[in-house]
Amino acid sequence: MKIDIDAKGLKCPEPIMLLHKAIKESNPGDCIHLNATDISTERDVEKFCDFLGHKLIEKEITKQSLYFVVQKKDKNII
Numbered sequence: 001m002k003i004d005i006d007a008k009g010l011k012c013p014e015p016i017m018l019l020h021k022a023i024k025e026s027n028p029g030d031c032i033h034l035n036a037t038d039i040s041t042e043r044d045v046e047k048f049c050d051f052l053g054h055k056l057i058e059k060e061i062t063k064q065s066l067y068f069v070v071q072k073k074d075k076n077i078i
Contacts, residue, residue, distance in 0.1 A: 001026065001027065001030045001031075002030070002031050002033060003022045003025075003026055003030060003031070003032045003033065004032075004033045004035075005018045005019060005022055005032060005033065005034045005035065006035050007034060007035060007036040007037075007038075007041070008035055008036060008037045008065065009037055010036065010037075010038060011038050012038055012040045012041065012044060013044070015034060015036040015038060015041045015044065015045075016041070016044045016045070016048055018034070019032060019034055019045065019048065019070065020048070023052075023054065023070070023072055026072050027072065028072055028073065028074055029071065029072065030071070030072050031057065031069050031070070031071050031072075032069070032070045032071075032072070033067070033068070033069050034066075034067070034068045034069075034070065035065060035066070035067055036065065036066045036067075036068075037064070037065055037066065038066075039066070041066050041068075042059070042061060042066055045059075045068050045070065046059075048070075049070060053073050053074065054070050054071060054072055054073045055070065055071040055073055056068065056069075056070055057069040057070065057071050
């Protein structure tokens with residue numbers, strides 16, 4: 001299943017909070033697509049995935065936006 005999060009215009013920590021909520025509500029293997037504009041989201045998403053074990057499948061950073069695809073790794077990981 002694909003879950004889209006539009007976090008454009010939101011500041012830290014809101015994009016990560018939305019990502020965490022989507023991870024909790026998703027199933028193992030689901031992909032969460034996150035669009036954001038706050039530059040600190042890049043660091044936060046990478047640390048979130050490293051710390052909780054989810055997989056960062058795609059990352060695209062431009063001057064206007066940040067785009068990530070995160071896959072929920074395991075049913076035991078929130």
